[in-house]
Amino acid sequence: MSALAPIDRDKSLGAHVYDRLKRALMSGAFQPGQKLTVRSVAEDLQVSVTPAREGLNRLIDQGALEMPSAKTILVPVLTVAALKEVATIRRSLEGTAAELATANFGPSDIANLLSLQAELESAMNSGDYRRVLDRNESFHFGVYEKCGMPRLVGLIEAQWLRVGPSLNMLYPEFAVSRRGVSNHMRVLEGLQKRDAQAVRAAFEHDIDDGYATLSAALGKT
Amino acid sequence: MSALAPIDRDKSLGAHVYDRLKRALMSGAFQPGQKLTVRSVAEDLQVSVTPAREGLNRLIDQGALEMPSAKTILVPVLTVAALKEVATIRRSLEGTAAELATANFGPSDIANLLSLQAELESAMNSGDYRRVLDRNESFHFGVYEKCGMPRLVGLIEAQWLRVGPSLNMLYPEFAVSRRGVSNHMRVLEGLQKRDAQAVRAAFEHDIDDGYATLSAALGKT
């Protein structure tokens, strides 16, 4: 667990632990199946066990970590069934967020997305898969956040957190899939035409493609 | 907070606290706006502050409780904006769960729902609003749980928990609305015909009706 560094203390330590673990999870610092312990996290982050346990429990609550038995905390290994369920939830939630966000998009917002997409493609061309994943995330949430429903966006984040670790582990196979590019293009077109249904459809398609790719990669494990 | 009684100790105390608070919230034991404290919950449930705090924080995490400042925990007062957001999320999630559940329904499952609905209507006729709410909840989750996606059902539960306290406060005005009956009827018809889209539509309609009623009642506060 030395993939973590000490944190600075201003607000709640438990919240800090949660944030740091979340980022570590999304950036692929932990392997699926890896065991975490309250004490090791506490030591790495230089806090006592109480806030460490709080951060871990929050992640367990939202399904970003697993506790198969009373004394073991694991980074989840994504099963095909779990992936399918997350994909189903994501389709509902992200489709809705995207649909609602469309009306709130102005030219400058679209310009921001365009530059994000450009960065994504350049990262893809240079084989920088980690940056591909990062820009992809920014693109998606750049749209969702404009729906003006923070609780909805929070739920979506929780779903991403469940797939994050496995996604990172498989990212060369995943990020190399170029179908995502055309889906994002259709998002941008829909946004420009203010066609909410088209935007929703593009995101749903993107999620379906990602699900298929990940599902196939998972089967080979 | 004397609306709570001591709990028995077998599994995790924090989990128990969470369960008890959840039930208390859904059954209307707390008023929206009411202040909760770690110590009072700990005392009522006869546990130390650590598991009490854990249970409270879990509820805060999923939005069933609020923490407007660093030292105050509140039962949320539902704003119109929050209600609208919850209704949007519920439409997505519950619509999807209902749609997916349809294929898994057999005759005995439908019979169970029918008797639940009969109990609901008899409770409504006798003016037992609390029982109306209870049977309504059982009806909804009786369908959703058959979709075979526990994570999805968990997300739905979290949404109900957000509306629960305010729902209970207003339940005479809310439960008296008879539009729910015809929506449930359409659910049952759709289930019998195995028409997933009809079932989804019926639930979405039910949620919309509930939103409208609650929204109106909320405005009068």
Add this chain to the structure above:
DNA sequence: TGAAAATTTTTGTTGCATCAAATAACATCC
């Protein structure tokens, strides 16, 4: 009388020792 300041009380957070249970390591036996 009423607003501002000072004081007391309340409150969530944190660190840590302790506990019981689960896990791991090891030895034993057939």
Add this chain to the structure above:
DNA sequence: GGATGTTATTTGATGCAACAAAAATTTTCA
């Protein structure tokens, strides 16, 4: 050798005292 029983270690949970900050209360003063 492999299964089984035994011991040692690790681990999450819990209770509790101490702390700093926020709230509530009281006092002060114009």
